[in-house]
Amino acid sequence: MKLKELDIEVEPLAGAMPAFRASIEAAELPEVCGWAHASKARLVALWGSDETGRGAGYALHVALAFPSGLVWLSAPLPKEDPRYPGIADIYPAAGRMQRACADLLGIRPDDGADARKWLRHGAWPAGVYPLRKDFDAGARPAQQPDRYPFVPVAGEGVHEIPVGPVHAGTIEPGHFRFSIVGEKILRLEERLGYKHKGIEKRFESMTLEEGAKLAGRVSGDSTVAYAWAYAMAVEGATGTEPPPRALALRGILLELERVANHLGDLGYLGNDVALSFGFFQFWRLKEELLRTNARLFGHRYLMDTIVPGGVAKDLPRAEAEQLVGRLEAIRGEVAALQSIYEEHAGAQDRFIMTGQVVPELAERMGLNGFAGRASGVGRDLRVDYPIPPYQELDPRMASHIRGDVAARVSVRFEEVFESMRLIQALAQKLPPGGIRSPSAKARSGASGVGWVEGWRGEVLIALEADGDRIHRLHPHDPSWQNWPLLEHAVHGNIVPDFPLINKSFNLSYSGADL
Amino acid sequence: MYQLLKQIAKTGIVTEPAPPPEEALRATAQRLGEVILEHFGRALAIRHVDAGSCNGCELEIHAMNSPFYNPEQLGIKFVASPRHADLLLVTGPVSRNMETALRRTWEATPDPKLVVAIGDCGCTGGIFGESYASCGRVSNVIPVDVAVPGCPPTPTAILQGILTAISPGKLR
Numbered sequence: 001m002k003l004k005e006l007d008i009e010v011e012p013l014a015g016a017m018p019a020f021r022a023s024i025e026a027a028e029l030p031e032v033c034g035w036a037h038a039s040k041a042r043l044v045a046l047w048g049s050d051e052t053g054r055g056a057g058y059a060l061h062v063a064l065a066f067p068s069g070l071v072w073l074s075a076p077l078p079k080e081d082p083r084y085p086g087i088a089d090i091y092p093a094a095g096r097m098q099r100a101c102a103d104l105l106g107i108r109p110d111d112g113a114d115a116r117k118w119l120r121h122g123a124w125p126a127g128v129y130p131l132r133k134d135f136d137a138g139a140r141p142a143q144q145p146d147r148y149p150f151v152p153v154a155g156e157g158v159h160e161i162p163v164g165p166v167h168a169g170t171i172e173p174g175h176f177r178f179s180i181v182g183e184k185i186l187r188l189e190e191r192l193g194y195k196h197k198g199i200e201k202r203f204e205s206m207t208l209e210e211g212a213k214l215a216g217r218v219s220g221d222s223t224v225a226y227a228w229a230y231a232m233a234v235e236g237a238t239g240t241e242p243p244p245r246a247l248a249l250r251g252i253l254l255e256l257e258r259v260a261n262h263l264g265d266l267g268y269l270g271n272d273v274a275l276s277f278g279f280f281q282f283w284r285l286k287e288e289l290l291r292t293n294a295r296l297f298g299h300r301y302l303m304d305t306i307v308p309g310g311v312a313k314d315l316p317r318a319e320a321e322q323l324v325g326r327l328e329a330i331r332g333e334v335a336a337l338q339s340i341y342e343e344h345a346g347a348q349d350r351f352i353m354t355g356q357v358v359p360e361l362a363e364r365m366g367l368n369g370f371a372g373r374a375s376g377v378g379r380d381l382r383v384d385y386p387i388p389p390y391q392e393l394d395p396r397m398a399s400h401i402r403g404d405v406a407a408r409v410s411v412r413f414e415e416v417f418e419s420m421r422l423i424q425a426l427a428q429k430l431p432p433g434g435i436r437s438p439s440a441k442a443r444s445g446a447s448g449v450g451w452v453e454g455w456r457g458e459v460l461i462a463l464e465a466d467g468d469r470i471h472r473l474h475p476h477d478p479s480w481q482n483w484p485l486l487e488h489a490v491h492g493n494i495v496p497d498f499p500l501i502n503k504s505f506n507l508s509y510s511g512a513d514l
Numbered sequence: 515m516y517q518l519l520k521q522i523a524k525t526g527i528v529t530e531p532a533p534p535p536e537e538a539l540r541a542t543a544q545r546l547g548e549v550i551l552e553h554f555g556r557a558l559a560i561r562h563v564d565a566g567s568c569n570g571c572e573l574e575i576h577a578m579n580s581p582f583y584n585p586e587q588l589g590i591k592f593v594a595s596p597r598h599a600d601l602l603l604v605t606g607p608v609s610r611n612m613e614t615a616l617r618r619t620w621e622a623t624p625d626p627k628l629v630v631a632i633g634d635c636g637c638t639g640g641i642f643g644e645s646y647a648s649c650g651r652v653s654n655v656i657p658v659d660v661a662v663p664g665c666p667p668t669p670t671a672i673l674q675g676i677l678t679a680i681s682p683g684k685l686r
Contacts, residue, residue: 121611122610122614123609123610123647124646137646138644139646143613143614146614165615166563166596168595170562170592172567172569172572173566195566195612196611197609197642197647198645198646198648201645217641217665219568220567220570220666221573264573280580281521283576283579283581284580284581284582287577287582300574300668301573303570303665340518343517510567510568513609513611
């Protein structure tokens with residue numbers, strides 16, 4: 001079949017979200033991506049795979065989001081010298097993904113794009129590719145010296161501040177290289193990959209059932225989004241239909257995760273502008289929500305509650321009522337805190353026009369999730385592709401156009417209220433029936449896609465099964481797209497505002513380091 | 515301002531009592547003398563190092579700093595540099611890309627010092643295990659005094675681990 005937006009032959013993929021697969025020649029990539037870009041399709045992910053065990057060479061995969069759904073393009077590459085025309089000039093966000101592919105699989109773009117290493121530090125030498133099938137996951141190459149050529153900034157009065165990987169606060173490790181003049185940031189260059197712990201290789205040693213637990217630990221704060229995306233991919237590959245009650249419960253779990261993360265970050269945003277009152281108030285509310293989660297679902301962060309085929313824990317009527325009541329109480333408190341934040345001159349002075357990403361830049365670079373919505377990028381998978389349980393709820397998309405810290409604060413508040421409305425609507429009308437369908441067996445060579453609007457942005461799981469084992473699985477975090485925008489957001493801001501700007505995005509290191 | 519003060523008054527104090535130390539969490543016999551522990555027990559400075567976690571344990575360390583647990587009332591505070599720290603709170607399987615940074619952070623922490631490994635991954639390598647990219651548990655890289663299991667461990671369990679590290683226990 002053909003989509004109206006794209007003049008190539010595509011195959012529909014079974015599964016909850018509208019998704020299609022297409023095979024193209026590597027040489028056609030720039031042309032196809034050029035069309036896609038011209039028709040406003042966005043880049044969701046780019047990754048590679050080793051197909052040598054299937055009598056081929058390697059493959060490059062690109063996932064693009066069209067109004068009709070997700071299109072998963074695969075281009076076969078030769079076994080010797082696997083190269084492809086890069087697409088970073090069309091989709092700038094592809095740059096780091098291409099570099100990661102080169103590090104892990106030795107497949108490279110030949111477009112003269114940034115060819116520096118990305119995920120490889122010193123743990124394995126150049127010329128060794130851990131995601132190739134002939135690489136033994138247990139091998140421990142000797143640590144290599146790790147030299148990384150940062151882009152130098154020269155000129156009178158310019159100096160550098162290197163920060164990390166071990167940061168001053170309780171945050172994940174990464175390196176930030178600031179070039180500054182006085183207090184103003186001239187340039188920020190990020191170097192990530194410190195948390196690379198071989199997640200994709202690990203998946204390839206697992207069965208479809210075992211992988212669920214690992215998927216829930218790609219990025220701990222988005223465990224529900226990943227677990228749902230994983231379950232959706234497995235259900236697509238195996239033709240399993242989760243019961244309606246399970247889908248409604250998944251909606252509740254995902255929105256609870258969104259509320260908890262926004263509450264925590266709203267607290268930290270207060271803290272970062274010396275309004276520690278905000279930190280204590282929001283973290284009190286978050287803690288109450290986490291305790292509610294633990295009581296109702298058995299885990300404070302809802303880990304392992306979504307499983308392929310359904311969910312692991314039901315929500316009986318009495319407990320659903322408790323949840324609705326609890327949220328009602330928290331909602332009132334959040335509303336009071338919102339008016340305190342809005343009327344606090346000191347906080348607003350720090351929030352407004354700080355760390356701005358204008359809509360034009362956000363669109364061009366592919367900023368996604370709530371940060372994108374705060375910069376005028378009106379996309380939300382729950383709204384754009386309303387599958388059950390969102391279909392009947394008519395979720396409202398929060399948005400703003402200023403793209404500064406204040407806009408991200410405002411979108412977070414709006415999303416907290418909207419998510420609470422969605423949870424309450426779902427909890428009051430849970431469909432009757434079971435919560436888990438038995439998983440069918442995957443067909444040989446079956447693939448599946450999971451695509452979920454997590455609290456931070458869109459999470460993609462692209463799965464290729466091999467019987468009941470995983471041949472290749474790429475978990476894609478929205479942070480891949482959003483990290484480069486942080487480098488832009490800090491331009492011209494002062495160094496002391498960096499923690500505030502960084503927290504307003506709160507991007508994942510683990511999710512993008514894999 | 516009135517709203518803010520009203521909210522503070524309305525909230526009151528929500529802090530709960532701290533948990534007692536738990537000997538079962540101790541990975542090696544207490545290495546520090548009672549005189550030192552008495553000082554640590556009054557004002558403990560902690561440096562957190564994420565050596566490769568999924569970020570789940572960090573969520574609970576943040577939560578431990580919420581008013582429900584309020585470790586500052588016990589004299590425990592988080593500091594920005596290992597050079598100011600008495601205790602390292604280490605999360606994650608140690609990724610091989612963080613191995614050097616963790617070792618250097620440990621070396622930069624003045625003696626006498628304590629290390630508490632947090633979470634299933636910190637205790638055993640967890641679901642990530644040992645691989646080309648992961649050194650596994652924290653004690654594969656630096657000496658560990660107390661290890662707190664859980665995925666992630668609750669704030670109470672983390673606080674309990676910290677309090678165990680500074681309690682006399684069995685002295686060597």
